[in-house]
Amino acid sequence: MALDLFTARGFDETTVDEIAQAAGLTKRSFFRYFPAKEDAVFGGVDVTGQEVVEAIRARPADEDPWESLHQVLRQWERQIHTSEQTLASLRLIESTPSLHARLHQKRAQWRRQVSDALRDRPGVRLDPFDAALLTNAAAAILDTVSQEWLRSDGTADRAALLDRAFAFLHPAATIRGHSDGPFTTPTAGRAEIRRPAAT
């Protein structure tokens, strides 16, 4: 497997020719299976999570968006089987800048979709900025949890970490039903911010 070569010699130090040859292929054939060298690592890791987008869309419209993200991601994490291979893959990704960048890149369109899904629920009116903010924050949580899980050599309870992070960053004002209006901030003002949910 390519993963073995990568973990043994490092990602950048292993050429595609070597991977291909180890698999009994040509470089050209390698690129018929993987669009890029990095994708030989992501093969076993689900980074797109298309189900997440649909799960978000299926959530009740009156649910707090942050809670929706929490529940869906919690369910999604549960399905990930954290094998030894997954651990090795994540470790490699974490320790290789180009791989980490690629992961972020692969998650970019996913974030867009999730953000749209949050707003697309019928009856929901959520500010684009808020939706993007919540989504990016959730992605940051995923990253942090993964990182911590790796730091613990796979012994940490991912679900517990996730819960903790979501509880920790719980938005102050739960927007629900409609947005607070067009947020025209006068030049430098701060302070137009928090309104306790539902007065």
Added chain:
Amino acid sequence: MALDLFTARGFDETTVDEIAQAAGLTKRSFFRYFPAKEDAVFGGVDVTGQEVVEAIRARPADEDPWESLHQVLRQWERQIHTSEQTLASLRLIESTPSLHARLHQKRAQWRRQVSDALRDRPGVRLDPFDAALLTNAAAAILDTVSQEWLRSDGTADRAALLDRAFAFLHPAATIRGHSDGPFTTPTAGRAEIRRPAAT
């Protein structure tokens, strides 16, 4: 300037040879000034923010870490002059996957430093996971603000957006001095998370 060529023909469609030739240089000399092609874009944009790390460290130890991040980043944003060039650079970065990935990569070590700085203040005892979480969330805020600012063609008030985002994601439990102990979440069940630090 290289930026003009990029915006005109696209980043991937512009060769280093072309940039170099337009600047009266050789490809070899180009790489003596920029470590990579992408860095010809980041030249005008401060992405590392070394001052941020020091500013964090200079914050009072009894200040809420989230508030520290908020104040420091607010101050930092103020110093960024949002010229037409910056707008063009950011637009290019946003629309080019490889550039966006590179930005994230460049910010990786910065995030580590900020996270460490949060914990390094004398008298502060902050969980590594919490520190990383807050830092990543703050980075997510920066990203979201930048993205929204770009969407508004540079007319949005960045400081106001930043304030709004920081207020919105304000951590539920403000840790200060010491952590609040294990966060046993009801749904999670197993809570082997972390020790309250200093009994």
Added chain:
DNA sequence: TCAATATACGACACCGAGTGACAGGCTCGA
């Protein structure tokens, strides 16, 4: 069984990013 077709792979050439090595020039101080 035989032929037509599709699929997969190897072989080769090619491009662009990035690096190493070497050979001049240029300036500045002795």
Added chain:
DNA sequence: TCGAGCCTGTCACTCGGTGTCGTATATTGA
């Protein structure tokens, strides 16, 4: 004038990635 140091061009090379073409091996249909 000489040499040290620096900047730059030139050449050659590696590696990731792609386009093209030829060919072998299945697969299908009669």
